[in-house]
Amino acid sequence: MKDLIVSVADIDQEKVVEALLPRIPRVSGTRFFTWDIVRNMLKDSGSCNLSHEFLRPYINQFNYCLVLFDYEGSGVEHEKTRAEAEIGVERLLSRNGWDGRNAAIVIEPELENWMWIDSHHVQNAIAWKRPESLYQWARSTGRLAEGSHKPARPKESFEEAIKISFIPRSSSIYKNIASRVSYRHCEDLAFRKLISTLEIWFPLNGMQ
Secondary structure (H helix, E strand, O other): OEEEEEEEOOHHHHHHHHHHHHHHHHHHOOOOOOEEEEEOOOHHHHHHHHHHHHOHHHOOOEEEEEEEEEOOOOOOOOOOOHHHHHHHHHHHHHHHHHOOOEEEEEEOOOOHHHHOOOOHHHHHHOOOOOOOOHHHHHHHOOOOOOOOOOOOOHHHHHHHHHHHOOOOOOHHHHHHHHHHOOOOOOOOHHHHHHHHHHHHHOOOOOOO
């Protein structure tokens, strides 16, 4: 039986998880763990509402499951908070064979929020050549409020930065960033939950 299956909503999320998971034992001090990634073709809304059905075939193949999706586009962003959306998914998973061994990671508003890190690795990943830094550009154009670390509209801002850099938008950009940028000081709630969950599930001494 493998340790972990991760359900993602799109290829960008898949590439981020693919790059991030191998780093966890080294950076966070967990034990090494085995994992597979599966993509829910019903995307964010399907991940939010039907993950318990989508992951049912894997119940006896994996010890734990993670469900990752964007809050925006999930269909519940006007009805539930991010935390409530996570709880709802986890309850359904628990009732359908994953009791005590599941976690939902809902990114608010979307995955690009994880890409906004003030690092030269991010700038290199999008071939940023302007004289001002990426963050200086975001502030000067009103995309990033003074004192804030993330744009209010991270996806649109990130895609505009890629457009300015004259490079094709590609999931490899996300993978590049996730494989290189330090995550120790990331304060995003969904990201912190992801890391802390893996640290709890896979402690170095092998016991929770």
